[in-house]
Amino acid sequence: MPSYAITGTSRGIGFGFVRALSADANNTVFALVRDFSTAGQLLDFVKGHPHKNIHVIEADIADINSIKDAAQRVSELSGGKLDVLINNAALNLLDHERGHLTIDAFPSEETIDEDFTLYFKTNTLGPIHTMNAFVPLLRRGEMKKCIVMSTTSGSPKVVLQSGISQFIGYSISKAGLNLAIAKTAGRFKDEGLIFVSVIPGMVKTIPGSDEENEKFFKPFVAKIREVYPHFEGPITIERSVEDMISLINRLTIADSGKFIHRDGRDGDSE
Numbered sequence: 001m002p003s004y005a006i007t008g009t010s011r012g013i014g015f016g017f018v019r020a021l022s023a024d025a026n027n028t029v030f031a032l033v034r035d036f037s038t039a040g041q042l043l044d045f046v047k048g049h050p051h052k053n054i055h056v057i058e059a060d061i062a063d064i065n066s067i068k069d070a071a072q073r074v075s076e077l078s079g080g081k082l083d084v085l086i087n088n089a090a091l092n093l094l095d096h097e098r099g100h101l102t103i104d105a106f107p108s109e110e111t112i113d114e115d116f117t118l119y120f121k122t123n124t125l126g127p128i129h130t131m132n133a134f135v136p137l138l139r140r141g142e143m144k145k146c147i148v149m150s151t152t153s154g155s156p157k158v159v160l161q162s163g164i165s166q167f168i169g170y171s172i173s174k175a176g177l178n179l180a181i182a183k184t185a186g187r188f189k190d191e192g193l194i195f196v197s198v199i200p201g202m203v204k205t206i207p208g209s210d211e212e213n214e215k216f217f218k219p220f221v222a223k224i225r226e227v228y229p230h231f232e233g234p235i236t237i238e239r240s241v242e243d244m245i246s247l248i249n250r251l252t253i254a255d256s257g258k259f260i261h262r263d264g265r266d267g268d269s270e
């Protein structure tokens with residue numbers, strides 16, 4: 001009876017993980033959301049679910065007490081253990097009005113400090129605090145696996161090769177997260193705990209239709225394909241999640257600390 005806790009499940013890839021994992025009645029899914037009041041589509045999904053194997057719990061990953069309370073609640077429901085932690089929640093590129101800027105385009109130095117701090121707090125420190133809160137449960141789980149959601153824009157090598165210099169705060173926060181995973185993997189390797197940084201692909205989670213998503217991603221796809229002609233382009237949430245679940249099942253201790261694509265390729269390549 002594998003158990004999964006996923007952060008940021010109100011929409012996008014996180015909600016996709018809940019849909020896919022809860023389809024197997026043997027799984028128990030802990031769907032963590034920042035705020036019940038903005039998680040309407042998830043709550044509706046859970047209400048109509050045939051297996052009743054999803055528990056929705058509030059967890060704001062930018063708030064340490066909220067994370068600790070969520071881990072405590074999961075522990076009470078699971079008998080103190082968890083198989084897989086999926087650190088999915090993040091402040092995304094478009095969740096901030098200045099998220100798309102390059103390093104020289106901010107209106108003031110203060111806004112750089114403000115924005116970078118916010119991205120770092122949510123996307124780097126958030127998963128760090130979440131991992132710390134859930135390690136005691138993972139230790140008692142069978143699978144002992146944890147992934148964080150990363151991005152090629154957190155790879156200095158890919159950024160340099162592709163020349164995409166926007167999304168600076170987001171990208172730096174994810175690069176920090178990649179290193180946090182390497183450090184955490186080293187710390188817990190002897191105990192058999194596996195921590196991996198996974199790139200989900202370019203996934204169509206922009207609010208709006210499939211066409212609107214294609215339009216948004218088009219200039220970036222063109223730029224990436226100048227350097228990496230075989231770049232796959234935007235994919236559906238379902239495809240990304242299916243591949244990542246398969247990856248999670250294949251991960252071994254030899255993978256711990258790696259930064260990889262959802263098919264297992266090195267993350268420092270496209």
Ligand SMILES: NC(=O)c1ccc[n+]([C@@H]2O[C@H](COP(=O)([O-])OP(=O)(O)OC[C@H]3O[C@@H](n4cnc5c(N)ncnc54)[C@H](OP(=O)(O)O)[C@@H]3O)[C@@H](O)[C@H]2O)c1
Nearest residue numbers: 008010011012013034060061062089090149151202203205
């Ligand atoms: N989509 C892509 O192409 C892509 C590519 C590379 C990496 N990723 C990574 O994959 C993950 C999921 O991406 P996505 O596109 O599905 O994102 P998304 O559609 O923007 O959804 C982000 C999720 O994170 C939640 N969240 C934001 N701040 C939070 C906080 N402080 N506490 C708890 N939850 C919070 C949001 O909750 P609310 O609804 O309450 O705001 C939402 O559920 C992210 O880590 C992202 O960086 C995505």
